[in-house]
Amino acid sequence: MNRTVRVCGGILLVLAAVAIAGPWLSPHGYADTNFDRLLLAPTFADQHFFGTDDLGRDLFVRTMLGIRVTLLVAIVASFVSLVIGVAWGAVAGFVGGRVDAMMMRLVDTLYALPFIFFVILLMVAFERNFLLIFIAIGAVNWLDMARIVRGQTLSLREREFVAAARLLGVSTPRIVLRHIAPNLIGIVIVYVTLTIPQAILVESFLSFLGLGIQEPETSLGSLVDAGVNQMEAASWMLLIPAILLALILLCFNFLGDGVRDFFDARQSR
Amino acid sequence: MLRYTLLRIAGAIPTLLIVIALAFLMVHAAPGGPFDDERVLPADVEANIAKAYHLDEPLPQQFVRYLGKLLQGDLGPSYRYRDYTVAELIGAAFPLSLKLGAMAMGLALVLGVAAGTAAALNRNTALDRVVMAFAMTGISIPVFVIAPLLVLLLAVKLQWLPAGWSGTSGATRYLLPVVTLALPQIAYIARLTRASMIDVLGQDFIRTARAQGLGGATVIRLHALKPAMLPVLSYLGPAVAAILTGSVVVEEIFGIPGLGQFFVRGALNRDYTLVLGIVVFYATLVVAFNLVVDVLYGVIDPRVRYR
Numbered sequence: 088m089n090r091t092v093r094v095c096g097g098i099l100l101v102l103a104a105v106a107i108a109g110p111w112l113s114p115h116g117y118a119d120t121n122f123d124r125l126l127l128a129p130t131f132a133d134q135h136f137f138g139t140d141d142l143g144r145d146l147f148v149r150t151m152l153g154i155r156v157t158l159l160v161a162i163v164a165s166f167v168s169l170v171i172g173v174a175w176g177a178v179a180g181f182v183g184g185r186v187d188a189m190m191m192r193l194v195d196t197l198y199a200l201p202f203i204f205f206v207i208l209l210m211v212a213f214e215r216n217f218l219l220i221f222i223a224i225g226a227v228n229w230l231d232m233a234r235i236v237r238g239q240t241l242s243l244r245e246r247e248f249v250a251a252a253r254l255l256g257v258s259t260p261r262i263v264l265r266h267i268a269p270n271l272i273g274i275v276i277v278y279v280t281l282t283i284p285q286a287i288l289v290e291s292f293l294s295f296l297g298l299g300i301q302e303p304e305t306s307l308g309s310l311v312d313a314g315v316n317q318m319e320a321a322s323w324m325l326l327i328p329a330i331l332l333a334l335i336l337l338c339f340n341f342l343g344d345g346v347r348d349f350f351d352a353r354q355s356r
Numbered sequence: 357m358l359r360y361t362l363l364r365i366a367g368a369i370p371t372l373l374i375v376i377a378l379a380f381l382m383v384h385a386a387p388g389g390p391f392d393d394e395r396v397l398p399a400d401v402e403a404n405i406a407k408a409y410h411l412d413e414p415l416p417q418q419f420v421r422y423l424g425k426l427l428q429g430d431l432g433p434s435y436r437y438r439d440y441t442v443a444e445l446i447g448a449a450f451p452l453s454l455k456l457g458a459m460a461m462g463l464a465l466v467l468g469v470a471a472g473t474a475a476a477l478n479r480n481t482a483l484d485r486v487v488m489a490f491a492m493t494g495i496s497i498p499v500f501v502i503a504p505l506l507v508l509l510l511a512v513k514l515q516w517l518p519a520g521w522s523g524t525s526g527a528t529r530y531l532l533p534v535v536t537l538a539l540p541q542i543a544y545i546a547r548l549t550r551a552s553m554i555d556v557l558g559q560d561f562i563r564t565a566r567a568q569g570l571g572g573a574t575v576i577r578l579h580a581l582k583p584a585m586l587p588v589l590s591y592l593g594p595a596v597a598a599i600l601t602g603s604v605v606v607e608e609i610f611g612i613p614g615l616g617q618f619f620v621r622g623a624l625n626r627d628y629t630l631v632l633g634i635v636v637f638y639a640t641l642v643v644a645f646n647l648v649v650d651v652l653y654g655v656i657d658p659r660v661r662y663r
Contacts, residue, residue: 196371201597201642204619204635205379211623211631212383288498292601295500296608296620308500315504315609319512325504333497340496 092345095338102335106154115145117152118303126321138323140313149305150328156306157287157335160221164286165279167225172232173268173275179233180240181263191237194230202227203289210298220299224289232278239274243267273350280343284336291332307332360654368647375639376426380419383632431633436625442633445618450637453607453614457599459534464541464595469588471542472549473576479554487546494543500605503536507609521612533610537602541595548587556584582656589653593646600638 110117113134121143129138129146137146179190206223213219243249244267252262291308293299300306307328314325397405406412410421425432431442475487510532511519518529556562557580565575604616611617615634622630 193374196374200375201600201638203601204638205382207619207623208379208382208631208635211626211628212385284496292498292500292605295605296623298620298623311501311504315507318504318508322508322512325508329501329505333501336496336498337493340492 089345089348091341092349095341095345098334099338099342102154102331103158106151106158109151110148113145113148115148117148117305118144120144126317126324128321129323129327137327138321140324141317141321144303146310146324146327150307150310150331153305153307153310153328154331154335156300156304157291157332160224160290160306161283161287161339163221164225164228164290165282167222168227168229168232168282168286169275169279171226172229172278173236173271175229176233176236176238177240177263177267177271180237181244181259181267183241183244187237191234194233198230203292206289206293207296207298210293217300217304220290220293224286227289228282228285232275232282235274235278236271239271240267243270277343277347277350280339280346284339284343287332287336287339307335357654361651364647364650364654368643372640372643375643376423376636377419379632379635379639380422383628384415384418426636431636432629434622434627434630436622436627436630442630445630446615446634446637449613449615449618452612453603453616456530456533456537456606456612456614457596457603459530460537460541460599460602461595463534463538464545465588467538468542468545469549469585472546473553473581473584475546475550476553476557477572477576484550487550491543491547494540495547498605499536499540499602500609502539503532503606503609506532506536519610521610533606533612537599537606540602541598544595544598545588545591548591549584552587553580553584556580559583586653586657589649589656593642593649596645597642600642 115134121139124135124139124143126141127135127139127143129136135145135147137150140146140149175190175194179187206227209219209223249262249266252266257265290299291306291311294306294308295312297309297312300309302309310328311325311332314321314328318325403412410418413421422432429443431446434440434442434445437445471487471490475484478484507519510517517532519532521529521533562575562580565579570578600616603614604619606612607614607616608620615637619631619634621627622634
């Protein structure tokens with residue numbers, strides 16, 4: 088693993104640790120309003136490290152809460168897209184033939200669509216809740232995974248050890264689980280790391296538009312949105328969450344690239 | 357060529373149907389109806405409303421009715437904007453979005469291809485690294501982070517450009533929205549162009565052209581640019597989708613009264629028909645654009661046509 092990967096991984100770990108411990112150590116609650124302290128600039132006095140917002144809520148605690156949501160969405164949505172993508176790709180690749188052609192045709196079709204609009208449609212149709220947002224985001228990000236897994240399965244299916252298993256009378260589900268799946272792990276890890284920033288992007292996009300996480304809960308996207316409305320009076324309200332979100336996205340992207348290079352190098356050896 | 361084009365059009369129709377069905381189902385699978393309010397209506401009034409909007413029919417019948425009306429360009433009435441149909445709202449708001457989107461796309465193509473080509477020709481130099489670092493940043497950081505930061509710097513702090521849309525006129529008010537809309541696409545296209553240009557420059561026919569004594573610029577212009585543009589061409593479909601997505605954010609930030617803003621307002625107000633109509637409209641637009649790109653691909657690259 089090269090230096091960029093280590094630096095990015097370190098930054099993300101530190102951010103995660105602070106986001107988990109920070110609100111717990113701070114004397115302020117994320118929803119506590121204080122009308123004597125509106126739009127306070129960042130200060131060490133009274134532990135308002137990131138200042139306060141237009142309702143006097145402590146922004147340090149809220150920002151940490153936002154990072155928690157961002158990281159949580161990264162985990163949950165990536166897991167959902169992993170399950171759907173791997174299942175879809177493995178079935179298409181292993182069954183092959185007409186089923187494969189139809190399944191991949193659907194993936195191609197969905198690929199071309201502005202998917203975020205369908206997520207918004209879901210948000211409009213159903214009550215907005217945490218879980219639905221996370222699942223919806225995962226459900227739109229599985230296409231890459233399905234393609235990659237299908238390609239890999241297709242080539243694994245023709246390998247000798249699969250033919251040997253089949254000759255020995257091993258059942259198809261067992262072949263997929265015991266012989267195909269373990270060989271997919273490397274490539275799946277790479278694509279999960281690349282899916283994470285996409286999931287974060289969708290969640291913060293929705294929250295920015297006010298269609299995602301609802302007040303008084305918050306996410307980095309909603310914080311940027313609040314910052315936009317106050318940027319002339321309180322630029323820190325915009326700058327802090329915007330820079331943190333950019334940093335997290337950049338780090339995950341570099342991490343994904345690094346992990347891919349690592350596995351590529353190993354495969355070509 | 358005609359056969360190829362017809363095949364592509366035939367292929368796009370089921371795609372479109374799936375998309376419309378998906379959007380339609382999502383809205384109708386939701387619990388509750390558009391008229392559920394705090395105020396409870398008498399049962400017979402509710403039944404009459406359901407009847408007037410054909411909500412009492414079975415779902416497949418409603419879908420066929422929707423499709424039939426769709427073919428006539430009728431997307432139904434808006435639930436929230438009284439006295440307007442969805443089609444009227446789209447017709448009123450879309451031209452401005454189209455203008456901004458087209459400008460952003462043009463800017464992205466010109467700058468992206470130029471930057472990518474320059475990086476490919478100066479591989480592993482400082483210029484290459486700067487372009488690639490910019491591209492990584494542009495791809496990673498979303499429009500809704502870049503746009504407010506640019507507004508804060510250029511409009512609020514330095515006051516070079518107007519921050520909003522209303523109250524200003526002239527060309528300067530287009531500058532920030534178009535640039536922020538184009539930035540991620542510039543980054544993406546630059547990366548694509550660089551990779552494919554490097555690939556093409558390593559091919560035999562380029563070496564042959566050079567061996568025949570053609571100068572560097574001429575080889576690029578006459579021989580390398582066209583094959584190197586193929587991946588960029590196939591990216592144009594996703595680029596349109598990305599610009600539509602970006603326009604929602606940009607219109608929200610700058611207060612531009614385009615279709616994206618209607619979409620967000622509609623979503624926040626739970627204006628079912630408006631949101632459904634705009635999603636169907638956007639999806640149709642993207643599918644149509646992909647079709648055009650596919651056909652263009654066939655025109656430029658004969659290998660695709662005969663496969």
